[in-house]
Amino acid sequence: MRTVFAASSLTAMLALAPASPTFSQTPRPSDSLERPFASGGHVHLDLSAGEYTIQGSADNRVRLEWSVRNPERLRRVRARADIRGSDAWISLDGPDNGGLRVTVYVPRRSDLDVDLSAGELRIEGIEGNKDVKSYAGEMRIDVGRVDDYRSVEASIWAGEIQAAPFRASKEGLFRRFDWTGAGRYRLRASLWAGELRLYTNDDQPR
Structure with missing residues (x-):
């Protein structure tokens, strides 16, 4: 009975995440926001449902670039970036089912704290501590050099974890793995339902 309930919950939660877009040549309404921010700081991101790339x-x-499917929905996007010393606080709230697509550029050497409600998240080319949470969807994190990490924790309530750089693969309910090394950084990734993938440039996700 628990398995049936969990599978039903997973189906319902994945329905909350925005569907993968169908790409076309039609330009999408877009906007951007930029703030000066020094390398080596801590970037906090509070993100509503959508498709996100966080790029070193x-x-x-820090620079945010976002687009939606039509002009009427663009004005409903609320983006904010507050800089307080070595901390950047970024929030973005977009319309439901608006096809929100966002790229966030941060200094390559940054610590990340990401809280995404649901959707697709890709993190690439960033060196530092990473604490990433999402409710439902797909999460892909470029971990860079495995030797840079002191600890790695990944967990999922229902779905799949693929972490080839750390020789870990988990699938099903209530899955997690822990890894320790001799590096300086910590990585924590938590996803309630969906797919969580940790990779390096030698193990590009398909």
Whole structure:
């Protein structure tokens, strides 16, 4: 009975996550926001449902670029970036089922704290501590050099964990894995339902 209930819950929660977009040549309404921010800081992100890429950059700034399916929905996107010393606080709230697609650029050397309600999340090219949480959807994290990590924790309530760099693969209900090393950074990734993948450039996700 528990398995049936959990499977039903997973189906319902994945329905909350936005569907993968169908790409076309039609330009999408877009906007952006930028703030100066030094390398080596801590970036906190509070994100509503959507499709996100958080990308490391050589620039000393944070920059948000977002688009939606139509102009009427663009004005309903609320983006904010507050800089307080070595901390950047970023929040983004978009319309439900608006096809929100966002790229966030941060300095390549940054610590991340990400809280995403649901959707698709990809983190690439960032060196530092990472604490990432999402309710439902797909999470892909480029971990860079395995030797850089002191500890790695990944957990999922229902779904799949693939972490080839750490020789871990889990599938089903209430799955998690823990790994310890000699590096300086910590990685924690938590997803309630969906797919969680940790990879390196030598193990690109398909």
